[in-house]
Amino acid sequence: MKTSASLVAMSNYRSRVRPPERLRFRAANDAPRSDGEWVKCRDGRSLRLRPIHPDDVVALQRGFSHLSAEEIRMRFLHALTELPDALATRLCQIDPDREIALVLVDGPEVPEPEIHGVARAYIDPTTDSAEFAVIVQKALNGQGFGRLLMQRVIAACRARGVREIWGDVLVENGRMLTLCDSLGFRREPVFHGTGLTRVRLAI
Ligand SMILES: CC(C)(COP(=O)(O)OP(=O)(O)OC[C@H]1O[C@@H](n2cnc3c(N)ncnc32)[C@H](O)[C@@H]1OP(=O)(O)O)[C@@H](O)C(=O)NCCC(=O)NCCS
Structure with missing residues (x-):
């Protein structure tokens, strides 16, 4: 068993090698936030x-x-x-230390704006890894938005010091698995009987 002294020594050692996770993630998070970018849909609409x-x-x-x-x-x-108010509120009020959430949303000219796509990452600072999830409405599929959201969320994770991004994808979700393959993720069919494939990307 490790003595408390050796644990203190270990923690000192860790702090000399790299800043504590909380400070590292916080520092990146305090950087000025981009207000995003315009993207063009096939039908000519612009989304933010x-x-x-x-x-x-x-x-x-x-x-x-x-x-x-x-x-x-x-x-x-x-x-x-349905997405009840409490859950929707929670999904919009992210913990900036632990979460990244990017959306594809109508521009200000639209009277009742709608979110058409979301990519999220939940950061685990103890492992420097993040779990992702993404969705793009069917009407906008096949226009590269899934790929773009994934690329942006990966870049945001990388900027925070995350070293690996991973997700669980249903085995029948060929579109998502193909997208992950082309982004360089590797598949890990470890969940026997659950119908899930874990995909991982070192970043
Ligand atoms: C998976 C999903 C995010 C893809 O979104 P998208 O906007 O259609 O993605 P893209 O247009 O960037 O296409 C991504 C890849 O899908 C593949 N793809 C495109 N159209 C396809 C089709 N009709 N059938 C199968 N694969 C197709 C292509 O390989 C494409 O890769 P490429 O960029 O190398 O050509 C979207 O279909 C979705 O939200 N699905 C429901 C939610 C979901 O499955 N989320 C993933 C769980 S984490």
Whole structure:
């Protein structure tokens, strides 16, 4: 068993090698935030790709109401018929130390803006890894938005000092698995019987 002295020595050693996780992630997080970028849809519309805001609750719920049961199952890995206020509020009020959430949202000219896509990462500072999840409404599929959201969330993780990003994807979700393959993720079919494949990318 390690003595308390050796544990203190270990913690001193760790702090000389690199800053404590909390400071490292906080420092990156305190950097000025980009307000995002405009992206063009095939039909000519422009959408904003930006970090989620606390006041995006209604736009998130609007977007959710246009998802099919299948899309929801692929994203959340279980059925969810509505996005209640409390959950929507929580999803919009991220913990900036631990979470990244990027959205594809209508521009200010749209009277009732809607969120059309979301990519998230939940950072575990003890392992320097982050779990991701992404969704793009079916109407916008095949226009490169899934790829773009993934690229942006990976870049945001990298900027925070995250070393690995991972996610669990249903084995029948060929589109997502193909996307992950092309982004360099490797598949780990470790969850026998769960119907999930874990994908991992060192970043
Ligand atoms: C998976 C998902 C995010 C992809 O979004 P998208 O906007 O269509 O993605 P892209 O347009 O960037 O295409 C991504 C890849 O899908 C593949 N793809 C595109 N159209 C396809 C099709 N009709 N059938 C199968 N694969 C297709 C392509 O290989 C493409 O890769 P490429 O960029 O190398 O060509 C989207 O379908 C979705 O939200 N699905 C439901 C939720 C989900 O599955 N989330 C993932 C769980 S973490």
